[in-house]
Amino acid sequence: MGSTSTKIKLRTSDQKVFEVEKAVAVQSQTIKYIYENGCPDSVIHVHSVSGDILSKILDYCKKHVNSAAGKEDISPEELYEWDANFVKVDQNTLFDLILAANCLKIESLLDLTCQTVANMIKGKRPEEIRTTFNIKNDYTIEAEEAVRRENKWAFDMLGGVGTMVIEELADDTMSKCVTNTKSRVCVIAANQIVMMRSISKLANKKSIDVYKQPQNPTTPRIKESVKQRNVGTGFIELFFHFKCKM
C-alpha cells in the first residue's frame, strides 16, 4: 500500500465528509500541517469551509496535482484555460473561494482568485468598489472632493462619465469621448439634451445614425453618425460626427 493511495477524511462546517487522496489534500498547507502533526487516521475538521466550496476546491487541487504529476495529459495553456473557467462563478462564491484558499493556505488558488477579482475591479469607480467590498464611505463630501482633485488625472483617464457636452451643433463637428460599455451616453448641447443612448445598444456596430430629438417638432432633424472603436477591455471610444440635414 503506497503512500500515494492514502486517503484523508475532511469534515466541513456543514458536517459533510469528503475522502480525498493525500496528494490532493496536502495542496493545502493547513491540512498538510494538521495531518503531519496529528493522528493520520482521524478526520480533519475544516470549520470555516462549506461542503460546496470544499468540493470546488478539491476539484482545483486534483486538477493541478494530476497535471503536475503527468497523470493527465494537459498542456500549460489548457490548464490556464481550465483555471479561467474555474473562476467563472458568481461573486459570492468567488469571495468564499478566496476566504477558503486563504484559510487552507493554497497559494496558487489564492493568487488565481485574487487576480480574478483584481481584473474585475480594475476600471471601476470608487462607488462601485465600495459596493463590491461592502465598504462604508467614511469621507466627508469635502474630504472626498479634495482627494479626487489630488488624483484628478487618474479619473480623467477613465474617460467621460458617459456625459459629453458639445457646445454647438455646427456642421461637421467631431467630438470624442471614451466611456465604458455599461454607461449611458448623454450628449448635451447648448443645455438641451440631444441624445441619450445606452451603450449596450451600440455594441458591435461600426457606425450608427441617430436622430436628434428636437425640442420643437418643426426643427429639421440632425443626423449624427457615431463611430466606435474598441480601446481596451470594456471601453469604447465614440466619435460623434454632427451634420445638419435640412
Place this chain on the structure above:
Amino acid sequence: MQRPRFELPEALVMEILSKLPVKSLPRFNCVCKYWCSFQTPHFISNNYHNNLENDILNLLSRCDGNTFQPYFSQLSTEKDQNYIVKQNIHLPFFKDDIPSVYGACHGLLCLLDSSTDKAAIWNPSTREFKILPPSSIQRPPYFSPFEETYLTLDNVSFDNAAFGFDSKNDDYKVIRFVDLTFVNSEEEHPHPHFMDPVELYSLRSNSWKEIPSPDFTPTCTTLGNNYVDGICYWKTETGAYLDFRGLILSFDMGNEKFSILPIPEFVGSFPEYYVDLLVFNGSLGAIVYPSQRIDTSFDLWVTSEGVWTKQFNIKSISRVVYPLGFGKNGDLFLRDTNDEVLFDASTLEIKKLEINTYLDHFWFAISLHAYLESLVRINGIQEVEKYVIRQPTRNASNEY
C-alpha cells in the same frame, strides 16, 4: 456588482489590490480613509513584483526642432501598433537643455541637467516629481602653483551620473560626476585645469555629500539604464591611442565603493568597434558594432562575474546609425538616418516606426528609456505645469 454577504478581511482586500496595475490605484484613494493609507512599503514592493510581467513602458527623449525644447514621447506598448507615440511629456523644469535620464530603478527615473545642477527624481506612473537640492560641491579658489596665480572657474558640467537602490539601507541614491574647469582669465589662450569631484545624493537624507573620486572618470553614456542589482556602471578608458583599452567603472550603491572591470579584447575594441554598455535582462551587457558602418551588424554580449558571453548577433542592417535599446522579446530599437526603426526579433525584419524625429533638433542625441510602473514614493509633489506638461496625441486611447 452585487453587495456581498460579508466583508473580506482587510488583509485579503490588500492582497487583491496588490495585483492591480499601478494606474488603477490612485483612483481608489477615495474609496475610504483606510484605503488612502494602504500603500505601505510592503504593499508597494508586493505590487511591483506582481506587475513585473506587465509591459515595459518606453520614453523617447528628444528635442523639438522648432522650439528647441526637450520632451519625452511615451511610446505605446502595442507592437502591432508599431509602438506609436501615445503622449508627449514636456519638461519646462529643464529649459533649453535635454536632461540626461538615469534609471529606471523600481519605476523611478532620475533627470539631470548637464550644465546646471538642476536635478529631479520622477515617478511617471504616480506622477510624483521630486526636485533635488543644489549641488554640495565646494568650488574653492583654485591656486595654480605653476602659474602662480588664482584661476577662475570657467565651466561646470554634470555629464555622467547614475541612479539606483541601496538595499542595505533601503535608500535611493544618485551619484553624479562634476567636471570643473579652471582657467587663468588673464591669459589669451589659457591652459585649462580640471577638477573631478564626485557627489552622492541620498533620498532618505535628501542631501548631497562629496565622496572620494575614483582614478578613472566615465567617458561615455550607457544605452538607457546603467544600474543593475545594486551597482552602477560607466564606460571609461585608459592609455593613449595605440595602447587604448576600454574599461568599465562600477560603483556599489551599498558600500559606496568604486571598482574597475576590464573589457576583453574579443568583445570589441576601439577604434574598430563601438562598445555601448547597457543592461539586458537583468545583467550588464554591451551592444558591439563596427564603427565603419560598411556592414553594420550588432553583437549583444552579456557579462556575469567577469565572464563575457555573446548572446546573439543581428546581421547587416544598412543605414542604421546607432542602437537605442532593446524592447520586449529581444526586439531592438535603432536609429537610422531619418527616424527610429525596430528590428523585429521574431520576423528578422526592420520596421519603420512612425515617430517622425527627422525634424527634431539634436536627433543624434535621442535616447530611449524603459521603465515599469510602480507606486514607490519619493516625497515629491504631484506634477504641476511649471515642471511637467502631458499632452496625449490624437490617436491615443484613454486607458484605465
